[in-house]
Amino acid sequence: MIKIRKANLDYYGLLTSSVLIVALVSIPIVYLIIRAVSSEDFFELLFRQRVFFILLRSIFLVISVTLGSTLISFFLAHFLVRTNIPFKKFLTVLCCLPIVIPSYVYGMVFVNILGPKGKFHDLLSSLRITENFPDFYGFWGATIVLTLLSYPYIFLPLRSAMLRMDSSFEDASRSLGRGRFKTFFYVTFPLLSPALRSGGLLVALYTLSDFGAVALLRYETFTWAIMTQFEGAFNRVSASVLSLVLVAIAVLILSSDSFFKGPKSYFSSSSSNRFLKSRNLDYKRWFIFFIICIPPAMGALFPFAGLLYWLFKGILLGESIIIEFGTIFNSLFVAILAAAFTLLISCPITFFAARYKNSISRLIEKISYIGFGLPSIVIAISFVYFTINFVSPIYQTLVVLIIGYGVLFLPVAVSSMKTTLLQLNPNLEDASRGLGLGYWSTMWRVTIPLIMPSILAGALLVFLLTLKELPLTMVLAPLNFDSLSLKVWGFASEAFFAKAALPSIMIILLSGPAAAYLVFKRNELDIRG
Amino acid sequence: MFSKNYKKIKKSSNYGKIQMEDVRVSFEGENKAILDNFSISIEPGEFISILGTSGVGKTTLLRAISGFKRIDKGYIRINGLLTSSSFVHVQPEKRRLGFVFQDYALFPHINVFENIGFGISKRDKSRTDKINKIIDLIALKSHESKFPVQLSGGQQQRVAIGRALAINPSAILMDEPFSNLDYKLKESLSREVKKIINQSKTTAILVTHDEVEAKRLSDKCFILENGKLKSV
Numbered sequence: 044m045i046k047i048r049k050a051n052l053d054y055y056g057l058l059t060s061s062v063l064i065v066a067l068v069s070i071p072i073v074y075l076i077i078r079a080v081s082s083e084d085f086f087e088l089l090f091r092q093r094v095f096f097i098l099l100r101s102i103f104l105v106i107s108v109t110l111g112s113t114l115i116s117f118f119l120a121h122f123l124v125r126t127n128i129p130f131k132k133f134l135t136v137l138c139c140l141p142i143v144i145p146s147y148v149y150g151m152v153f154v155n156i157l158g159p160k161g162k163f164h165d166l167l168s169s170l171r172i173t174e175n176f177p178d179f180y181g182f183w184g185a186t187i188v189l190t191l192l193s194y195p196y197i198f199l200p201l202r203s204a205m206l207r208m209d210s211s212f213e214d215a216s217r218s219l220g221r222g223r224f225k226t227f228f229y230v231t232f233p234l235l236s237p238a239l240r241s242g243g244l245l246v247a248l249y250t251l252s253d254f255g256a257v258a259l260l261r262y263e264t265f266t267w268a269i270m271t272q273f274e275g276a277f278n279r280v281s282a283s284v285l286s287l288v289l290v291a292i293a294v295l296i297l298s299s300d301s302f303f304k305g306p307k308s309y310f311s312s313s314s315s316n317r318f319l320k321s322r323n324l325d326y327k328r329w330f331i332f333f334i335i336c337i338p339p340a341m342g343a344l345f346p347f348a349g350l351l352y353w354l355f356k357g358i359l360l361g362e363s364i365i366i367e368f369g370t371i372f373n374s375l376f377v378a379i380l381a382a383a384f385t386l387l388i389s390c391p392i393t394f395f396a397a398r399y400k401n402s403i404s405r406l407i408e409k410i411s412y413i414g415f416g417l418p419s420i421v422i423a424i425s426f427v428y429f430t431i432n433f434v435s436p437i438y439q440t441l442v443v444l445i446i447g448y449g450v451l452f453l454p455v456a457v458s459s460m461k462t463t464l465l466q467l468n469p470n471l472e473d474a475s476r477g478l479g480l481g482y483w484s485t486m487w488r489v490t491i492p493l494i495m496p497s498i499l500a501g502a503l504l505v506f507l508l509t510l511k512e513l514p515l516t517m518v519l520a521p522l523n524f525d526s527l528s529l530k531v532w533g534f535a536s537e538a539f540f541a542k543a544a545l546p547s548i549m550i551i552l553l554s555g556p557a558a559a560y561l562v563f564k565r566n567e568l569d570i571r572g
Numbered sequence: 573m574f575s576k577n578y579k580k581i582k583k584s585s586n587y588g589k590i591q592m593e594d595v596r597v598s599f600e601g602e603n604k605a606i607l608d609n610f611s612i613s614i615e616p617g618e619f620i621s622i623l624g625t626s627g628v629g630k631t632t633l634l635r636a637i638s639g640f641k642r643i644d645k646g647y648i649r650i651n652g653l654l655t656s657s658s659f660v661h662v663q664p665e666k667r668r669l670g671f672v673f674q675d676y677a678l679f680p681h682i683n684v685f686e687n688i689g690f691g692i693s694k695r696d697k698s699r700t701d702k703i704n705k706i707i708d709l710i711a712l713k714s715h716e717s718k719f720p721v722q723l724s725g726g727q728q729q730r731v732a733i734g735r736a737l738a739i740n741p742s743a744i745l746m747d748e749p750f751s752n753l754d755y756k757l758k759e760s761l762s763r764e765v766k767k768i769i770n771q772s773k774t775t776a777i778l779v780t781h782d783e784v785e786a787k788r789l790s791d792k793c794f795i796l797e798n799g800k801l802k803s804v
Contacts, residue, residue, distance in 0.1 A: 211677035214640055217664040218671040219691030219739055226665075229690075233681045 053482045054399060060391035065410045067388070068450045072413060074432075075425035076290070079283040088284040098288065101251060101264040104185055105296070108250040109243050111190035115338050116197035116242065122331055124205040126322045134335055139199065139562045141192045141342030143554045145511040145528065147255025148547040149188050149342075151535040152349035153179065154259055184260040191342035192256075193249050197242030199562070204238035247296050251289070252418030254514040259535065265289040266420050266514065273424060273518065283428070286421040293416045347551065350544045357541025364545055367525070371549060374527040377441070378509040381448035382502040388449055389456035389501070394486070396457070397464040414451040422451050423518035444519045451515060452505045459501030463494045500561060507557045510550055527553075586652035588616030588742050588775035590637060595646035595656075597629070597636050606632045608799040610646070614743070619769060619776040621786035623804065624796035630779035631674075633796065634745045637777070638671050639664035651742050670736025670744040670774070674751060676728050678720035684731055685716040691739035702738060709768055710734040726757050733765060743775035750785060762789055 079085065088094075119138050122128050156162045157179045179187070212234060216226040254266040265285055272282040324331055357364050389411075396408040414422065426447050430438040437443050467490065475485040491498070513528045520529065527546040534543035595610040606629040614620055624630045635641040637648060639655065639662060648656035650669070655662040678687050689703040696702070707716055710730040720728055729749055736744050749765070750758045766789050769776050779796075780786050783804075786793045793804040 209675065209677065211673045211675060212679060214638075214664070215671065215673060215677040215679070215735075216690065217640075218638055218667075218669060219735065220665045220668065221691070222663070222665050230679060234679075 057391050057395040057399070058403065061395045061404075061407045064388045064392060064453075065407050067446065068413055068453060069410050071425035071429035071450075072290075072417065072422070074429050075283055075421070076287060078428060079280070079287045082280045082284070084280060085284060088281055089288070094285065094288060097263060097265055097268050097285070098292075100182070100262065101289075101292065103182065104189070104257070104262065104264060105247050105250045105292075107182075107186045108189045108193060109246045111186065112194040112197050112246045113239065113243060115190065115194040116201050119194075119198055119335060119338065120202040120205050122335055124202055126324050126328070126331070128324065128328055128332055128335065130332070134332070135202070136559070136562060137336065137339040137343075139195050139558070140339050140344075142195050142562075143507075143551050143558045144192055144343055144346050145255060145513065145531070145547075145550060146189065146192055146253050147259060147513055147528075147532055147535065148350070148543075148550070149192055149346045150256035150259035151531070151540065151543060151547070152346040153184060153188050153256075155353075155540050156349055158184070158260075180260055181262045185257050185262040185264075188256045188260065189250050189253060191338060193246045194338060194342070196245040196249065197239065200238040200242045201235060204235050208234055244296065248293065248416065248418075251293060251296065252420070252514075254418075254420060255532065265292070266418055269420050269424065270514065270517075282424060286424055289418055289421055293418065297416045347548075350547050350551075353541045353544040354548065357544065360541070362541050364542060366545060366549075367530075370525045370527055370530055370546065371553075373525055374510055374550075375553070377444065377448075377526060378506045380441075380445050381452065381509040382505040384445050385449045385452050385456045385505045386498065386502050389453055389460060392453075393457050393460045393464060397461050408457070411457055412454045414453050419451050419512060419515040420518070423447055423515040426450075426519060439519075439521045441521060441524075444516070444521070444524075447515050447519045448505070448509050448512065451512070452508055455504050455508065456501040459504065460494060460497050463497035464490070467493055503557045503561060507554045507561075510554050586616070589650075589652060590614040590743055590775065590777070591647070591649040591652075592637070593647045593649075595636065595648060596644040597632055597641060598644055605644070605799055607636070610799060610801065612794070612801060614775055614777065616775055617773050618792070619766070619778070619790045620792045620794065621778045621780060621790035622794050622796050622801070623780060623783055623786050625781060628796050629799060630781075630796055631747050634671070634747050634777065634779055638669045638745055639667050668739060668741050670739060670741035672729075672732045672736050672744065672746040672749045674748045676720075676732040676749075678728055678731055678735070680720050683717050683719050684712060684723070687720065687731055688735050688738050690735060706734040706738045709737070709771065711764075725753050726761050729753065729761060730764070733768060737768070737772055737774065741774060743777065744769065746776065746778045748780055749778075750780070750782070758785065765789070 082088070123131055123135055123138070128134065154161065158164070159180060208231075212230050213226050216230045217223075221229060251264075252266060253264075254270060257264045258267045258270070265288065269282050269285045269289065272285060354364065392407060392411050396404045426443055427438070430443050471489055471493070472485050475489045476482070480488065511528060513532055516526055516528055517532065520526065527550045530546040531543050531550070534540070534546075591613045593611050595607055596605050597607040597610075598605045610633070622630055622633065632641060636643055636656065637650075642661055643656050643658070645658050647654060650667055654660055655667055679690065682690070685703055685707070688706050689699055692699045692702055707713055710733065712727060712730060712734070715723065715727060720731070723731065732749065733744070733746075746765075750762055753761060762785055776790075778786065778789060783793075787804075794801045795804055
């Protein structure tokens with residue numbers, strides 16, 4: 044009798060806390076939807092030519108960036124896994140570097156160098172060949188910038204899948220009479236498709252939610268249009284209607300993944316790769332080495348070099364470039380708080396989802412993934428509306444900013460922890476219970492220490508993403524609050540590039556070690572940008 | 573050339589004959605040979621076993637015959653035609669040899685029926701009949717729509733053998749196909765495999781480290797040691 048009661052207590056304890064957290068995550072979004080739909084002008088605002096064109100532009104961008112990233116990732120992963128290219132480890136790390144570059148920083152560098160009246164443009168006009176130089180503003184600029192920044196989200200899972208893939212599948216196909224091309228088409232590609240799907244989904248959502256690059260490159264997608272409505276026109280109903288369409292696209296992208304049904308992975312961790320072939324490239328290997336260097340050089344080294352150039356130029360021209368320790372402190376403080384808070388709210392959901400597999404736990408877990416599918420601008424705006432109307436004392440305070448980050452990055456922490464928790468041998472917990480420890484003591488003394496590396500990795504990931512996050516910080520930050528991302532945006536949007544360089548470099552340097560640790564440690568990043 | 577002549581070869585008395593003469597195989601960039609001056613001749617319909625300890629080169633031998641590994645010198649002839657030498661290398665898909673991998677290598681994304689029919693062209697009008705015939709042979713009639721992960725170890729192994737036989741191969745090469753099974757299943761399945769291969773009258777090469785298994789199944793047994801063969 045006592046035992047049954049205790050088990051119920053564990054269950055209801057986790058259930059109650061999970062439901063409360065899920066309510067925190069979903070209520071503002073639900074409120075935003077209700078508000079938009081119940082507006083008198085809802086249909087008038089929704090069925091406009093402008094909305095249709097923004098929709099088309101957003102979809103084109105998502106498709107082009109996802110395709111571009113897939114092609115680059117396939118090329119890189121193939122040569123880094125299947126050939127004898129020199130300096131493989133170095134190149135693999137190099138290929139992951141674009142992850143640390145925020146899109147608004149790259150957008151700023153890109154506009155200044157390759158945009159109209161940029162440095163490259165000046166050079167070409169001095170050589171009188173400007174007429175043939177393509178305009179990198181708009182669609183092509185946004186596509187190039189976002190592709191070069193987001194390809195690692197496909198490259199990492201694809202590389203990992205290629206490493207785990209037993210080459211006996213390909214051998215079996217060839218022994219059954221299928222040539223190289225058909226083997227790739229019928230065996231290799233389907234086996235790699237789970238990795239491609241998950242990576243492609245991340246890139247599609249990253250592109251859809253990007254604000255910084257599209258705004259600086261003047262390509263009007265939903266995020267930019269929503270921010271303009273919200274900040275400039277103060278037309279909040281229009282902003283919420285646009286947000287609703289953006290939510291619909293995100294849901295469509297997420298459901299397209301389940302449309303292409305299939306398992307998340309075809310390989311078990313024990314799958315052997317005894318005969319993982321390494322093709323000898325002979326004399327071509329240095330040529331391929333050079334080509335492999337191009338995407339990371341364009342995605343990470345080019346923007347970093349651009350920032351250094353402005354910084355030194357600004358210093359030489361005597362511009363007042365000051366390191367504001369208060370801003371750095373604010374960024375770090377908020378990122379640490381966000382990581383701690385996200386970790387705190389992710390624990391009950393993760394344990395509930397991993398330990399009690401029923402329809403309630405599955406529903407709770409799915410709702411907690413809202414932040415994964417929704418662009419940060421939508422989450423931010425929903426929190427603004429909700430706090431103004433229901434909890435005005437916390438409107439424009441650090442509290443709501445941290446909760447916003449928590450909702451946005453909750454899926455990152457949950458997925459990081461849940462994977463390890465599911466792999467944990469249940470006998471270990473049973474052994475502890477058998478030795479007389481209760482449920483909570485076992486969790487504290489056995490489970491948590493065992494999954495600690497994943498907990499830390501999740502926290503580090505949230506820290507890194509918070510440091511870079513722009514739209515949510517812009518909308519939810521308290522008045523007079525300055526962070527590095529806000530500084531960069533403030534200077535860049537007014538074309539003070541030299542002043543924007545230093546905070547940009549600070550973001551890259553602060554997030555660099557965390558990103559490097561994650562790439563080395565986990566070999567796979569399952570994150571949104 | 574090899575595949576174009578296939579119909580003629582099939583009718584010839586050499587169909588299923590495998591010859592290796594003074595074959596040398598080494599790993600890329602390494603001077604040490606895994607197989608050196610290796611020679612063997614296997615007659616059509618013969619079932620031979622090659623015994624040896626781990627790392628002795630048993631799998632490499634099968635990979636050289638099937639064309640996954642190039643040879644440094646010597647000759648390999650299949651059905652009387654040259655398939656490997658230091659200057660000739662017929663691609664694996666052109667050799668028509670059924671390969672049963674140690675871990676079976678069943679394609680996890682397609683079901684049993686499609687796994688067995690993988691090597692049969694979709695344009696072949698008798699494809700379904702051919703697959704059904706194999707399914708009957710391996711006694712997996714009610715499992716054809718299942719995926720490999722839904723099968724037991726023994727069933728997976730039968731699918732792997734059926735898949736290799738479905739292409740009507742010159743010979744079937746088996747790389748320790750029973751090593752992942754428990755003793756009882758190993759014994760019953762090996763009998764079944766022998767029956768299936770005898771029925772299909774296919775040349776078979778089995779590599780294993782289990783002497784009892786080798787003697788039970790094959791017509792001739794050899795031991796591979798230091799890159800050379802010895803009769804048991």
